[in-house]
Amino acid sequence: MLDEHGKVTVATCNYCGKEYHCPSKNSTSTITAHLNKCLKYPHSHVNSVCKKQKTIELQVKGSEDESKIGLWKFDQTLSREALTELIIGAELPFVFVEHSCFVKFCNVIQPKLKLVKRRTITRDCLEMYNVEKAKLKKILTKNSQRVCLTTYTWTSLQNTSYMCLTAHYVDDDWKLQKKIINFCEIEGHTADDIGKVVEMCLLHWKIENVYNNCRQC
Numbered sequence: 001m002l003d004e005h006g007k008v009t010v011a012t013c014n015y016c017g018k019e020y021h022c023p024s025k026n027s028t029s030t031i032t033a034h035l036n037k038c039l040k041y042p043h044s045h046v047n048s049v050c051k052k053q054k055t056i057e058l059q060v061k062g063s064e065d066e067s068k069i070g071l072w073k074f075d076q077t078l079s080r081e082a083l084t085e086l087i088i089g090a091e092l093p094f095v096f097v098e099h100s101c102f103v104k105f106c107n108v109i110q111p112k113l114k115l116v117k118r119r120t121i122t123r124d125c126l127e128m129y130n131v132e133k134a135k136l137k138k139i140l141t142k143n144s145q146r147v148c149l150t151t152y153t154w155t156s157l158q159n160t161s162y163m164c165l166t167a168h169y170v171d172d173d174w175k176l177q178k179k180i181i182n183f184c185e186i187e188g189h190t191a192d193d194i195g196k197v198v199e200m201c202l203l204h205w206k207i208e209n210v211y212n213n214c215r216q217c
Helices: 027-037 045-052 076-089 094-098 100-109 118-140 191-205
Strands: 010-012 019-021 055-061 063-072 148-155 161-170 176-186
Touching: 076 094, 076 118, 094 100, 094 118, 118 161, 118 176, 148 191, 161 191, 176 191
Parallel strands: none
Antiparallel strands: 010 019, 055 063, 148 161, 161 176
């Protein structure tokens, strides 16, 4: 708005539409002060603080006695990793991340969460598999580690033979762990067929100094 001398006296914000007094002498300072407080201006001081602000949460661990109050801040990377673990752990199809009900649920509980498409979650699952495989490979190749192997074989309705090879070991916390290190199709259920696959798997995982505590009956 201009006065009788053609000078600006009232300005209108292009973001929120609010009108405010804007004298010609201090027009720049007045505009800057308004933008710092404007909630719809993306670079305002208020919005910057809100983006960095953490949320107080109550963390419950097992029982009420173990509950504690801490600060929580949304993390897109951790949320995406948790989603990948959900897909793998619950054996969900990759297209689940595009389901309208799941998208609505995520938008309600955390609007900041950027959901990914099924092709992206497929790559995330494969990447997590490779990372976990590298960790397990490092554990199994320790000099002090002792690993026991068990095999499970079966034939499908299509008359195809499969074998699952599981490694059992005690971790650094003295807890018994078991991990599937191979799942594949085999030619048959004979000792030679199984032995060849097991040998190839051991070479792949670099498990050496293998001792056989079984004897032929």
